[in-house]
Amino acid sequence: MVSSDDGAAALSIECRQDAPIPLDVSISTRAGELLALIGPSGSGKTTVLRSVAGLYKPRHGRIRVGGESWLDTDNKIDMSPQQRRVGLVFQDYALFPHLSAVDNVALAMLDTDKVTRQRRAEELLARVHLNGLAHRRPSQLSGGERQRVALARALARDPKVLLLDEPFSAVDRMTREPLKQELASLHRALDIPIVLVTHDIEEAQALADRICVLNKGNVMQIGAPDDLRLRPRTVGVARLMGQDNIATAEVLDATHIRCGSHVLKVRLVDGHTAGEKVTVLFPVDCISVIDADAEHASLANSLRGHIVEIFASGDFKTLLMDFDGVALRLKVTAREAAQRHLAVDAKITVTLDPEGIHLMRVE
Amino acid sequence: MDWQAFSLTLQLAAWTVLFLLPCAMLIARALAWRRVPMKSGIEALIMLPLVLPPTVLGFYLLVAFSPQSAIGGTIKSIFGSAPVFSFTGILIASLIVNLPFAVQPIQRAFESIPRNVREAAFVSGLSPWQTMRRIELPLAWPGIVSAIALTFAHTLGEFGVILLIGGSIPGETRVLSIAIYDRVQAFDIAGAGVMSAALLGFSLLSIAIVHTLARRRGTGAHGFQ
Known part of the structure; x- marks a missing residue:
């Protein structure tokens, strides 16, 4: 990845606090890289994701994206979620229930005029293969279709970082495979850091360039999927990677x-x-x-x-x-x-x- | 039909809704989402008018608003008269009595909006004000309409509090329910019947509105965008 300065188009996350959720992480990713945060529930992975989005403020933290400081508690910098330009796919998608699919996506582009955002929203829905369903409400869509709307909405702001919080947990197994493949091809097409939070090791291994194992708010190990699988640093990581022998x-x-x-x-x-x-x-x-x-x-x-x-x-x-x-x-x-x-x-x-x-x- | 009483009743109901709605929305939203100290205590206080006998509430208000009391005296020194036996007096009483009817449905409606839907709006770039207008209000709309209908209907029939604090002054405090009572006292059963029927009609209409909206809330449909 060519970058003009050290932090360009990359994401670096530092969070430290003792309470209420203990955190001590320092992670950075490149543009175009998909980093999976994996760990048991309560390991702090969702908190890290929410910190990047600006929905959670750790006591001490620094979050930099492409040379821009989003959070720096030492220097009293704390950009609002509105200012940060992140795409976030929530665990249960959090679609606006009273709006159609296309309006859900268009609402994320209020800074452009009505005609443009309507057209852009339809393009984005086509990109996630939802042609023809643009005028349905979320309650009239299947789980997989909702996930696609959420993904289209997350991409609508032209985000600098894409955050995915357990994006496959609310869909059944049959729907999961094609969605994973689509995410994989989307990942190849996007030149921004993608952070995926999951507790499913197979999902992380299938999609991630690197996996970061979190436990009790600490980074246990970070590396390529095969690194973690074949050369885990601890028994805990080995077990989490599904190793029994x-x-x-x-x-x-x-x-x-x-x-x-x-x-x-x-x-x-x-x-x-x-x-x-x-x-x-x-x-x-x-x-x-x-x-x-x-x-x-x-x-x-x-x-x-x-x-x-x-x-x-x-x-x-x-x-x-x-x-x-x-x-x-x-x-x-x-x-x-x-x-x-x-x-x-x-x-x-x-x-x-x-x-x-x-x-x-x-x- | 006592048209003066009819018009006064509608005015009282309209002003009550107009003043109460913004206050109720602020209170309901805070109770639904913010960490309010002594939340259950505040909720209990708002609910109090539901269980307190109206005459008891009316009695306390009468005592509080009388020119001899601290509150009534202060108001009299500022506005020239204490708010007893006046339209202002019955309006204030009506606002207090209707607080639970206005706050409850709106609070439930706000509570039913998942936190992450608002967070999704923030992440999508919507300011708090835009989130309020485009997400929260449309989703809470059925609750808000319920609150309007309930408050309106309840004000139409208010009797005990109004009688105590307002008495029965034509054009000032004699609302329909008081007028009905006066007619019955005067053995004018036909006159009381006409006005009772009018109140019954209004009440049925409000219940119908509340019910329709409650059913539509389940499907997420409404006529607001």
Whole structure:
């Protein structure tokens, strides 16, 4: 991203306070980047979003957008939501119930003349694929259609930042997929920072360029989706990213750990000392099934065990396996499961890629 | 039909609505959205006229407004007369008695507007005044019309308070309900019947308006944009 000065077209957020909601975050994003704020309820993610919109004022904070200061509590700068030019899609969309779809969008452009804003509103509705529904009231629209109106309204002010507060929570699963795809293509077309608040990790992974994990008002980790999934800093982040294959281990030397009764080769153990207890993560990416009951245990990092349980979910099956006290979960396609004759109590051998095994400090 | 009483009644109802509505809207909006200290205490006080016997309220107002009292005396020294046995007196009484009928429906209407709808308006660039005009008033409109209808209808039938503070002075304080009472006292049953029928008609009309609006509120439809 080319920018004329350090802050141009980017968004930087700093919020600090102890009460009523503890916050201590410092986040910045580039133009054109979609940043997902993820965390359990009460982690402060919505408060951060509302602070950017000017609907919440943290005790200490600085919010800068494209070189412009929207909030700076030290210098008594606090722009009103009206002055900030943000597009905000509320969790339940907060459409104006007494106005038609097109009037909902047009109302966000009161600074232009009536004819222009009506035309612009219709263009925006067409952009979110709502042609023909412009004159319906929100009560006459489906959940997905309402979300599109809310999105069109958010874009109407030509915002400098687009904020999305759990935009998919009020629509059913069937509607969610196409809406996500549309948001993804909108994201490619928009050259402004987009902040998405969600508690759904799949949503964040599917849409975000970077994910910021919040907990109790603190940034736990911020990075690309794969960074967080494969190299989480803490067990908390790993669990939030949907990782189940977590065990405890002991560092033996620079490239080996002992996990249960197994000695495993790992990538260079950096910053850990021999004898140290660590938490180890086996991302599914590093696990490969060799054979149902392979006897050649000579392969490096191979584990022999048995299948404890198989959970079916559509095209996939999740295997719960036990290797001498080390439990691992692995998702395989239903086809692979059938070809390899994977069944409960059957023997199974897997190998673990040393490059993929991730060590974390014990908390 | 006592046309003088009829006209006086309509004037009283109209002035009551005119004065009370802006006050009621300010009070209702504050109670609905702002963090008001002693909110439930204030709400109880506004509700008091609903349960207080009108004659009791009328008695206290009579005492308070009499030229011998502090309030009545002050008013007399400024305006030349104390507000007892006058149109001003029954108007003030009517404003107090109608406070719950005006505040309640408007407060409920404002409360039913989600906070984030107003926030969406702010984020969309609407000033507080534009939000008031284009979002809050249209959405609260059914409640406001209910308040107007209820206040109007209730004023038409007010009796106890008016009798105590205003008496029955033709052209000044003798409203329809007082006139009906006077006619019955004078055994003019036909005259009382005509005026009673007029009041009944007005009351039915107001209830019809309130009901229609209450039903339309559910669908979010109304004739205001």
